[in-house]
Amino acid sequence: MTNGLLLELKAVDRRYDEGTRKLTILDQADFSLKHGEMVALVAPSGAGKSTLLHTAGLLEWPDGGDVILNGRACGRLSDDERTAIRRNDIGFVYQFHHLLPEFSAVENIMMPQLVCGLSRAQARERALQLLDYMKIGERAEHRPAELSGGEQQRVAIARAVANAPLLLLADEPTGNLDPATASYVFDALEALVRHSGLSALIATHNHELAARMDRRVTLEGGKVVDF
Numbered sequence: 413m414t415n416g417l418l419l420e421l422k423a424v425d426r427r428y429d430e431g432t433r434k435l436t437i438l439d440q441a442d443f444s445l446k447h448g449e450m451v452a453l454v455a456p457s458g459a460g461k462s463t464l465l466h467t468a469g470l471l472e473w474p475d476g477g478d479v480i481l482n483g484r485a486c487g488r489l490s491d492d493e494r495t496a497i498r499r500n501d502i503g504f505v506y507q508f509h510h511l512l513p514e515f516s517a518v519e520n521i522m523m524p525q526l527v528c529g530l531s532r533a534q535a536r537e538r539a540l541q542l543l544d545y546m547k548i549g550e551r552a553e554h555r556p557a558e559l560s561g562g563e564q565q566r567v568a569i570a571r572a573v574a575n576a577p578l579l580l581l582a583d584e585p586t587g588n589l590d591p592a593t594a595s596y597v598f599d600a601l602e603a604l605v606r607h608s609g610l611s612a613l614i615a616t617h618n619h620e621l622a623a624r625m626d627r628r629v630t631l632e633g634g635k636v637v638d639f
């Protein structure tokens with residue numbers, strides 16, 4: 413930790429090739445996220461929300477500028493180093509849960525911990541604690557297909573934080589749920605973020621949920637701006 417910031421994007425460019433021309437999605441974009449801060453990313457479809465999340469989450473390389481996570485410049489790291497940071501320090505939640513269908517809820521949450529070298533007993537204990545925290549402890553042994561959409565998303569959130577990341581990035585985490593379920597799932601997500609002190613950047617089209625976060629940003633002309 414250096415300046416109270418967990419995440420900084422400094423003059424980040426991101427361009428895609430579209431036939432013969434370049435599509436500029438991020439154009440010298442600056443953004444920062446403080447430790448423990450929860451920020452909503454609200455922008456029209458196609459504005460570049462997923463691009464911003466993927467770049468911040470080290471899934472995509474910026475074409476210019478740098479991404480600094482917990483004081484560490486990540487732009488010039490090797491693929492292996494970036495993978496290690498993603499595995500240990502960053503949790504992702506998507507609109508669709510992407511749980512492994514043949515494994516139970518608890519096993520899905522154990523998986524990333526086993527990859528990081530925890531024993532099965534340790535991983536299971538933490539997974540069960542997280543399921544309890546998300547108020548679905550009694551669904552631990554069910555497979556994703558046996559869970560409701562809201563329950564599946566709560567398992568996906570638990571899985572994203574299983575390795576106690578510093579940063580949670582979520583791309584429309586409640587976008588696939590009805591309003592009441594979305595609010596309920598967001599309650600659980602918010603409680604978890606606040607309790608664990610992690611920082612979160614959450615893309616959402618839901619203005620009610622965005623209003624509950626510390627700050628709201630949007631994308632305009634490839635830049636991240638507060639609104």
Ligand SMILES: Nc1ncnc2c1ncn2[C@@H]1O[C@H](COP(=O)(O)OP(=O)(O)OP(=O)(O)O)[C@@H](O)[C@H]1O
Nearest residue numbers: 428429435437455456457458459460461462463464
């Ligand atoms: N790998 C890629 N190659 C080419 N173009 C891409 C690629 N990824 C995204 N794009 C384009 O970049 C633009 C921004 O995409 P992005 O998915 O970041 O938007 P978004 O704001 O998340 O949209 P949505 O809300 O619909 O998910 C879109 O025009 C998209 O078609």
